[in-house]
Amino acid sequence: MTISSFTLAAILLGFAVSWIPRVAPVVLVKYKGLPNLVVRFLKYLPVSILFALTLSSLMEERIGNFPMLKGLEVLAALPTFWVAFRTKNLLYAVVTGIACMAVLRFIF
Secondary structure (H helix, E strand, C coil): CCCCCHHHHHHHHHHHHHHHHHHHHHHHHHCCCCHHHHHHHHHHHHHHHHHHHHHHHEEECCCCCCCCCCCCHHHHHHHHHHHHHHHHHCCCCCCHHHHHHHHHHHHH
């Protein structure tokens, strides 16, 4: 089986496009540290991502309508947030959310 030069170029360009953005930041940060402003900004990323994922799972979107809250999910999220805030333990929060959702689905 022969590979044309176009196919080989496409494979190599695809490799470069996917490899460079993943490796370049690691190499650049390894030899030269990040400014304090960037480090402080990056500390907020996990919280922001977790909030965005949580909010998107609590909302129902339909084309042409405003987003609406999902009733059972919001009811299960309330004790989950309380446990997460009080214990600061992700495992307890996840178990609480799963248990609350299971009980609510069993009841309703």
